Amino acid sequence: MLVDRDLRGQTLGLKAASKAERHIRAKQDGGHVFSADRRFENLFKKLGYEKMEEMPPNCVILKKSGKHQPKDDLAEHHRIEAVDPKTGKAKIFTFPIKKQD
Secondary structure, eight states, X not given: XXXXXXXXXXXHHHHHHHHHHXXXXXXXXXXXXXXXXXXXXXXXXXXXXXXXXXXXXXXXXXXXXSOOOGGGOTTTEEEEEEEOTTTOXXXXXXXXXXXXX
């Protein structure tokens, strides 16, 4: 995943990374193990990943497992987060993607 430099340092990058990792875990029954550049270790720690090991020169192996929501599978569902203007609270709406024959 690439985040435009103008968007870095804002919560948009964290939201995008969170959505992407939830999608991957939904497709893999809740577990995900991968390698990442050490610079992104703190980002994935915020998402609940734990470091399994370090690999030279600047790589870490990260892991997360646990409960997942099947609705996070973006190949099967479209999810929209909207803010209620009256309450100011965010709500997520989920719609199944209809397959055409």
